[in-house]
Amino acid sequence: MRTITEGVLESSRCPECDTGIQADSRFTKWCPACDWNVDPGGPEPAKGRLEALRRTLARRHGEKLLATMSTDAPGEQRARRDAYGVLAYVVALLIHGVTAVLATTGIWCVVSGWGGLLMVPGLFLLLLGWGLRPRLNRLPKDEDNGAVLRRPDAPELFALIDEVAEVSGTRGVDAVAVNADTNASVQTYGLRGRLLTLGLPLWESLTPEHRIALLGHELGHYSNGDTRRGLVLGTAFRSLGLWLFYLSPIPNPTAVQMITNLAYIGPRLLVQGVLMLLDTLTLRSTQRSEYLADSAAARAGSTEAAVGLMDRLLVVDSIDITLRREVNSRQLRRSGQPRGTEGEGLWEELAAHIASIPESEYERQRRVGALRGHSVDATHPPTHLRRRRLLDVGPVAGVVVADEERSARIAGELAGARGTVAREVVRDGVDGV
Secondary structure (H helix, E strand, O other): OOOOOOOOEEEEEOOOOOOEEEEEOOOOOOOOOOOOOOOOOOOOOOOHHHHHHHHHHHHHHHHHHHHHHOOOOOOOOOOOOOHHHHHHHHHHHHHHHHHHHHHHHHHHHHHHOOOOOOHHHHHHHHHHHHHOOOOOOOOOOOOOOOEEEOHHHOHHHHHHHHHHHHHHOOOOOOEEEEEOOOOEEEEEEOOOEEEEEEEHHHHOOOOHHHHHHHHHHHHHHHHOOOHHHOHHHHHHHHHHHHHHHHOOOOOOOOHHHHHHHHHHHHHHHHHHHHHHHHHHHHHHHHHHHHHHHHHHHHHHHOHHHHHHHHHHHHOHHHHHHHHHHHHHHHHHOHHHOOOOOOOOOHHHHHHHHHHOOOHHHHHHHHHHHHHHOOOOOOOOOOHHHHHHHHHHOOOOOOOOOOOHHHHHHHHHHOHHHHHHHHHHHHHHOHHHO
């Protein structure tokens, strides 16, 4: 029986230019000579006005920044705050000021109108101010999704993170969350705590060199002035998101609720406008930080590893599809398996599939990315521009090395989390985790 890591090499002729084509049966058949069928699906439409704006700005700023940053070798650039960044801080402080005014007015109404009618609007404003207060990120719990590791749980992994952090010009993290997302990220929790989140579908599909580049990129956000991850702007974005949630129209409204929905239109448009303004003011700085984080990835793992990591990000859809297929297969035969063993070998199957993807598919995805302006999300510069910048400045040798023994020790430290997440994925399904 053929496995998901095996394909059939099929030969044919291009219907456009008559060039000979050889294609793996698992992937899209296309012509490298004339780009016939290189992007049969076409780009996905943007979801809403904010997403469309972000995509447009991502392309525009990404291309302009590439022109100004390509001549500098990785490590020579430093993030800098411009007038837009200062204005963004002013807007963020005004957002928090509105919440403070609501709470202060509520306290005044309650105190000055104690026992009277002013207490009603006072309590309402107090509750509203409390609900809209800036919220700090919290450290997730193990039962939320996956597992959370501290230094004693994975000393070798944290030692690698510290080594990469030193190369990136920052300190390491205080906790590592391992989950089932096809992603990786860093964020601050509390006032100074640092959390690195590693999604196992992505982590397990990478080589040791790619993983070092991934760590370098994520930790590079702490050393290059990524303002959106800061306390003031980060909480402002979360507050605006909460305001939009509160102002969302009520589905299937009654007659009274329809009036409420109409009353919400003006405030909702105002909040969306402020969110778009804050997006516009911070996007250039955010995109610069992504380019600089790529430089940190190259310094830590090498230019080759950083570029290879970007290629892996282009096939994220293939990772998700493969994982979903494997999970569905295991769910169908789960009744005949001993309890607790349904997740065994899941990550090995996924890694084997990714390792089997032919270079022709990566090249197709690179061309599709250039056509669509693909980016990891709407705040990132287009991936092909990030890749071009690293290649244009010349190769950089990585400083951090993960040999087979070190990689094996790290894998041993993650074994418990790998098993836990695999069982959760098979039990709940890909979309349920």
